[in-house]
Amino acid sequence: MxxxxxxxxxxxxxxxxSPVIRSLDPSDFPTPTxxxxxxxxxxxxxxxxxxxxxxxxxxxxxIAINKVAGVEFAEKSPKSTARRGxxxxxxxxxxxxxxxxxxxxxxxxxxxxETVVVSLVGSNAxxxxxxxxxxxxxxxxxxxxxxxGSATYAGNIDINVADGAHVTVVSMQDWDTGTVHLGHHRxxxxxxxxxxxxxxxxxxxxxxxxxxxxxxxxxxxAELVGLYFAGTKQHTEHRLFVDHSVPHCRSNVxxxxxxxxxxxxTVWVGDVLIRANAIGTDTYEINRNLVLSPGGRADSVPNLExxxxxxxxxxxxxxxxxxxxxxxxxxxxxxxxxxxxRRLVLRGFFEDLLxxxxxxxxxxxxxxxxxxxxxxxx
Amino acid sequence: xxxLEIKGLTVQVTTDEGQKDILRGVDLTVKAGETHALxxxxxxxxxxxxxxxxxxxxxxxxxxxxxxxxxxxxxxxVDERARAGMFLAMQYPVEVPGVSVSNFLxxxxxxxxxxxxxxxxxxxxxxxxxxxxxxDQQFAERSVNxxxxxxxxxxxxxxxxxxxxxxxxxxxETDSGLDVDALRVVSEGINRVIAKGExxxxxxxxxxxxxxxxxxxxxxxxxxxxxxREGGPELADEIEANGYAQFVTA
Numbered sequence: 030m031x032x033x034x035x036x037x038x039x040x041x042x043x044x045x046x047s048p049v050i051r052s053l054d055p056s057d058f059p060t061p062t063x064x065x066x067x068x069x070x071x072x073x074x075x076x077x078x079x080x081x082x083x084x085x086x087x088x089x090x091x092i093a094i095n096k097v098a099g100v101e102f103a104e105k106s107p108k109s110t111a112r113r114g115x116x117x118x119x120x121x122x123x124x125x126x127x128x129x130x131x132x133x134x135x136x137x138x139x140x141x142x143e144t145v146v147v148s149l150v151g152s153n154a155x156x157x158x159x160x161x162x163x164x165x166x167x168x169x170x171x172x173x174x175x176x177x178g179s180a181t182y183a184g185n186i187d188i189n190v191a192d193g194a195h196v197t198v199v200s201m202q203d204w205d206t207g208t209v210h211l212g213h214h215r216x217x218x219x220x221x222x223x224x225x226x227x228x229x230x231x232x233x234x235x236x237x238x239x240x241x242x243x244x245x246x247x248x249x250x251a252e253l254v255g256l257y258f259a260g261t262k263q264h265t266e267h268r269l270f271v272d273h274s275v276p277h278c279r280s281n282v283x284x285x286x287x288x289x290x291x292x293x294x295t296v297w298v299g300d301v302l303i304r305a306n307a308i309g310t311d312t313y314e315i316n317r318n319l320v321l322s323p324g325g326r327a328d329s330v331p332n333l334e335x336x337x338x339x340x341x342x343x344x345x346x347x348x349x350x351x352x353x354x355x356x357x358x359x360x361x362x363x364x365x366x367x368x369x370x371r372r373l374v375l376r377g378f379f380e381d382l383l384x385x386x387x388x389x390x391x392x393x394x395x396x397x398x399x400x401x402x403x404x405x406x407x
Numbered sequence: 408x409x410x411l412e413i414k415g416l417t418v419q420v421t422t423d424e425g426q427k428d429i430l431r432g433v434d435l436t437v438k439a440g441e442t443h444a445l446x447x448x449x450x451x452x453x454x455x456x457x458x459x460x461x462x463x464x465x466x467x468x469x470x471x472x473x474x475x476x477x478x479x480x481x482x483x484x485v486d487e488r489a490r491a492g493m494f495l496a497m498q499y500p501v502e503v504p505g506v507s508v509s510n511f512l513x514x515x516x517x518x519x520x521x522x523x524x525x526x527x528x529x530x531x532x533x534x535x536x537x538x539x540x541x542x543d544q545q546f547a548e549r550s551v552n553x554x555x556x557x558x559x560x561x562x563x564x565x566x567x568x569x570x571x572x573x574x575x576x577x578x579x580e581t582d583s584g585l586d587v588d589a590l591r592v593v594s595e596g597i598n599r600v601i602a603k604g605e606x607x608x609x610x611x612x613x614x615x616x617x618x619x620x621x622x623x624x625x626x627x628x629x630x631x632x633x634x635x636r637e638g639g640p641e642l643a644d645e646i647e648a649n650g651y652a653q654f655v656t657a
Contacts, residue, residue, distance in 0.1 A: 353501070354464065355501045356501055356502075356503050358461075358463055358464070358485060359497070359500065359501045359503065360503065360511070360515075361462075361484070361485035361486040361489070362461050362462075362485055362486075362488075362489055362494075362495055362497075363486075363489055363511070363515035363518075363519075363567065363571070364486050364489035364490045364515050364518035364519040364571075365486055365489075365514055365515055365518050366486050366518065367484070367486065369514065369518070370486075373503070373506050373510075373511070373514065374503065374506070376505065376506070377503055377504050377505025377506035377550065378504065378505055379505065380504075380505035380506070381504055381505040381550075
């Protein structure tokens with residue numbers, strides 16, 4: 030991919046990743062500003078004050094789920110206080126402002142063939158939510174959390190994957206315009222547990238998702254996959270934190286995005302910490318951005334902090350570029366028009382990732398959405 | 408019958424030291440049904456000729472003409488040239504991740520023929536063409552050139568040529584990097600196209616070994632951006648025996 034000079038790619042030195050504050054109470058956090066490392070790329074004035082954790086809710090998200098045997102869902106379960114503190118003020122704010130928790134449980138030893146779809150539907154209101162996904166031991170499931178409609182929404186998803194369980198969780202951010210969405214997705218993995226966490230961000234004005242992974246026992250595997258497309262004036266931000274605190278766990282991060290239009294802004298920050306005792310860790314992260322038109326900006330910041338040398342592997346890569354002229358020449362030399370060639374390359378760019386995501390239910394939707402937006406942009 | 412006429416073609420490329428002349432007046436006529444070998448040492452400008460004819464943006468045409476059946480090729484976009492009947496088999500075909508060979512070929516054929524091929528015929532046509540080049544059928548669903556060996560890439564180039572059936576095919580060092588078996592298979596594919604008599608082939612090569620499989624009607628020796636000697640197949644034997652030195656000093 031050819032290098033791009035029209036926009037910025039920023040690299041910052043690694044920082045101490047251990048979050049300083051962990052709390053369920055938003056008042057324990059200072060109000061973030063753009064001077065804070067975590068918010069340096071975030072357009073604070075477009076968050077509708079959600080970052081303060083104190084905006085009063087004006088409505089609720091509509092929740093719907095398909096009925097699948099082996100899966101239990103409670104839209105409103107009691108809000109227990111036994112919960113790890115959040116590391117983000119907005120996430121703690123969401124927690125403090127909800128009355129109950131939605132709970133999805135995949136029962137132990139169940140292998141669920143049918144994809145579970147939880148729809149969270151915005152209703153043009155300020156809303157908060159907490160969804161707990163509990164995958165009991167040796168269960169196996171694919172779950173889509175579909176964010177649609179229009180909302181000003183701070184919502185957390187806690188994904189607890191018990192010993193030997195295997196789960197794919199796809200969070201679709203397919204919002205209508207005008208939406209602001211802050212989301213903290215916390216994954217906790219048991220022994221030999223596997224999670225594939227997928228974030229697909231297509232719509233919304235400002236979407237800021239914080240996926241994080243904690244391992245509680247050896248053998249945990251986390252695959253974090255992301256796909257995003259930011260159009261004119263859209264801000265799409267993914268900040269990941271993988272905390273390798275346990276020996277012999279793996280993580281693999283692949284995020285790919287495209288930007289099209291003036292002031293399209295994407296941010297990807299991948300923090301991976303391998304603590305001193307996490308021997309045998311194997312981790313790799315890559316972020317690729319494709320800038321389709323001038324005026325967009327992609328920030329891509331891989332951070333890898335390694336406190337032990339006794340690991341299997343650790344690496345990261347980040348590329349941001351425009352269309353590869355040689356690819357376009359090749360396709361055009363076979364009679365394919367330039368526009369069609371660009372579409373093919375872009376489709377191909379994401380096709381690999383869709384294959385890796387491996388959830389056919391979302392493929393057509395992602396493809397159609399990207400085609401539509403490309404057509405609209407021309 | 409189609410004719411490609413190159414007259415007085417001069418081409419520059421931009422280098423760190425500024426504009427550099429690569430082609431210094433090339434005259435060459437290739438007619439459908441004819442096979443021409445363009446031979447020359449490294450750096451003589453052979454590949455530049457191939458890419459300039461195909462319309463690669465890196466090359467600046469500073470003089471001369473290129474016409475296909477009287478139409479001005481140099482005024483056409485890259486894809487227009489291909490639709491007009493030009494084909495370039497590349498020395499280093501690029502990877503196009505996420506685009507399958509089958510999808511790529513179908514899109515190409517649709518563009519060139521002006522209509523989508525009938526699906527059932529298409530599958531049969533593709534299968535037969537792949538079998539002819541001993542390409543595993545699984546390659547149809549693999550991303551274009553991604554993870555392909557050098558030989559697999561070249562076979563795929565010739566697969567495209569066979570299916571597109573161009574008026575004029577320029578093959579840029581198609582023999583480079585091929586082992587003996589692959590060279591034979593690829594040559595057979597090229598010979599099938601030649602045998603139909605509807606394609607003019609310009610075979611660009613450094614070595615003579617592909618000419619053991621493909622018999623050229625004409626041989627042109629290329630040196631310092633122009634053709635310095637022309638003749639029949641016997642010229643290739645001369646190069647085989649004595650190398651390029653004789654032309655260099657001439």
